[in-house]
Amino acid sequence: MTVVPDVLCVEQLSKSFGALRAVDDVSLRITRGQVVGLIGASGSGKTTLLRCMTGLERHDAGYVSIEGKPFGRVSVGGVDRQQTRKEMDALRPKLGLVFQQLNLWPHLTAIENIIRPQVVVLKRSREEATAKAVQLLTTLGLSAKSSEYPYALSGGQRQRVAIARALAMDPALMLFDEPTSALDPELVGEVVALLRDLAAMGMTMVIVTHEMGFATKVSDRIVAMNAGKIIFDGKTRGADLASNRPLAGSHYT
Amino acid sequence: MSKFDPWLIVEYAPHLALGAWRTIYIVVAAFLLGYAFGIVLALLSFLPGRLPRTLLTIYSVCLRSIPFIIALFIIYYGLPFFGVRLPTIYVAIVSLAVYKSAYYAEAIRGAIVALPRGQFESARAVGMSPAQAFRHVIAPQILRGLIPPSTNLTLMLIKESSVLSSIAVAELTYQGLIMQGNTYAALEVFTAVSAVYWALCSMTAWLAHRLEARSNAPQAAAIQRNRIAARYLSFERVGK
Ligand SMILES: Nc1ncnc2c1ncn2[C@@H]1O[C@H](COP(=O)(O)OP(=O)(O)O)[C@@H](O)[C@H]1O
Ligand SMILES: [Mg+2]
Numbered sequence: 449m450t451v452v453p454d455v456l457c458v459e460q461l462s463k464s465f466g467a468l469r470a471v472d473d474v475s476l477r478i479t480r481g482q483v484v485g486l487i488g489a490s491g492s493g494k495t496t497l498l499r500c501m502t503g504l505e506r507h508d509a510g511y512v513s514i515e516g517k518p519f520g521r522v523s524v525g526g527v528d529r530q531q532t533r534k535e536m537d538a539l540r541p542k543l544g545l546v547f548q549q550l551n552l553w554p555h556l557t558a559i560e561n562i563i564r565p566q567v568v569v570l571k572r573s574r575e576e577a578t579a580k581a582v583q584l585l586t587t588l589g590l591s592a593k594s595s596e597y598p599y600a601l602s603g604g605q606r607q608r609v610a611i612a613r614a615l616a617m618d619p620a621l622m623l624f625d626e627p628t629s630a631l632d633p634e635l636v637g638e639v640v641a642l643l644r645d646l647a648a649m650g651m652t653m654v655i656v657t658h659e660m661g662f663a664t665k666v667s668d669r670i671v672a673m674n675a676g677k678i679i680f681d682g683k684t685r686g687a688d689l690a691s692n693r694p695l696a697g698s699h700y701t
Numbered sequence: 702m703s704k705f706d707p708w709l710i711v712e713y714a715p716h717l718a719l720g721a722w723r724t725i726y727i728v729v730a731a732f733l734l735g736y737a738f739g740i741v742l743a744l745l746s747f748l749p750g751r752l753p754r755t756l757l758t759i760y761s762v763c764l765r766s767i768p769f770i771i772a773l774f775i776i777y778y779g780l781p782f783f784g785v786r787l788p789t790i791y792v793a794i795v796s797l798a799v800y801k802s803a804y805y806a807e808a809i810r811g812a813i814v815a816l817p818r819g820q821f822e823s824a825r826a827v828g829m830s831p832a833q834a835f836r837h838v839i840a841p842q843i844l845r846g847l848i849p850p851s852t853n854l855t856l857m858l859i860k861e862s863s864v865l866s867s868i869a870v871a872e873l874t875y876q877g878l879i880m881q882g883n884t885y886a887a888l889e890v891f892t893a894v895s896a897v898y899w900a901l902c903s904m905t906a907w908l909a910h911r912l913e914a915r916s917n918a919p920q921a922a923a924i925q926r927n928r929i930a931a932r933y934l935s936f937e938r939v940g941k
Pocket of ligand 2: 494496626627
């Protein structure tokens with residue numbers, strides 16, 4: 449029997465900005481198919497943790513591994529070494545990050561936003577990349593908008609393009625930073641449905657939010673942060689979340 | 702004082718044409734060389750650490766704080782001092798290129814910095830190398846932001862090339878001075894010279910305008926298709 453490694457493993461990760469410990473000794477394992485809601489008040493370190501996990505920010509201590517492969521910092525014979533850029537770039541497509549600001553590329557059409565990274569990074573042929581993009585846009589209900597430029601799209605449509613761009617790389621893990629923050633409140637239901645669809649397809653996901661209600665709707669595990677530390681980690685189904693009050697106490701570790 | 706005599710210009714048209722051609726030649730060469738310098742300097746200034754940025758600032762502040770004519774004299778009289786002897790026309794081109802590179806570098810750097818940080822990061826996040834991110838995401842976007850400042854700087858470059866007459870480069874202004882010496886008809890001569898500069902600048906501005914229209918074409922078309930998009934445009938997030 450082969451042991452399936454965790455999709456993501458974070459060990460004792462810390463990151464400071466000057467004197468501020470934005471992420472403080474965080475450890476986290478995410479197994480295949482899990483949908484994790486990462487919650488916490490604004491400034492609790494959620495985005496910083498996400499940026500460290502995806503290698504956009506270099507952490508000060510601790511380790512990250514993706515499907516068992518070290519990412520970023522490695523310990524060789526007790527001595528820490530920062531991986532080279534090439535070593536890290538090889539693993540980046542495994543992490544599908546959907547930024548809070550989406551960061552679509554405004555000079556490319558919706559479909560080109562999805563095609564370009566496949567061709568450039570994964571060296572897929574244009575035909576193959578286009579087929580994949582068309583299929584994703586159709587699944588996400590955007591096929592009519594494929595040749596529009598990002599600013600000609602509504603907030604919800606842009607978000608789906610950003611999601612499609614990440615999904616096209618066949619990531620092992622999807623990470624969403626505050627997926628509802630840039631949207632009109634009436635679109636939240638749509639995002640919930642979309643994330644549930646992805647979960648039903650077996651996608652492993654981390655969804656960062658500061659809204660407890662939203663987190664419980666889309667995830668099957670809640671991880672709560674406060675002042676850079678994880679203060680709660682548990683299942684949502686069957687757990688009485690209201691009485692757990694994860695944000696109120698630090699006695700859950 | 703004699704009356705304004707336009708026939709003089711016709712008589713001296715070959716001189717004007719020669720001067721105009723020499724000016725075009727110098728300006729194009731100085732633009733290409735200066736822009737290439739500018740790109741290299743701007744990119745180098747993004748190397749990690751504070752030093753590269755500081756060096757670029759010193760370079761550009763030094764050059765931008767002196768008039769072109771002084772920079773020209775320093776290079777023109779300085780090169781032989783270091784044992785370098787070049788034909789005057791090359792000295793002219795290199796001086797203009799070096800002087801303008803400081804301005805171009807700052808414009809290019811400014812256009813890169815103006816991009817939301819997230820653009821580079823989102824390209825890196827999907828696994829593009831920094832070079833690929835630059836080629837596919839950053840460069841196409843800065844190009845658009847670069848056209849207006851580059852046009853202004855290049856129009857200045859055309860006019861500053863007249864300073865080269867002071868080291869006896871036979872460009873347009875120099876030809877004008879010769880014609881004036883021969884005819885004493887300063888008004889006619891410099892009116893004609895002005896007309897040629899005006900034509901050169903207008904052509905440059907027109908070219909730049911065409912280029913800008915082309916680089917904005919997809920956006921313009923998209924706005925045509927979706928008028929509501931025009932309103933979104935002004936609300937586009939710029940990131941933090
Ligand atoms: N680049 C940075 N430089 C300095 N401080 C930062 C930086 N990024 C985040 N911080 C600080 O780190 C803390 C955590 O921020 P963040 O991870 O964005 O929180 P969250 O996403 O949970 O709102 C905040 O106090 C924030 O001000
Ligand atoms: Mg955040």
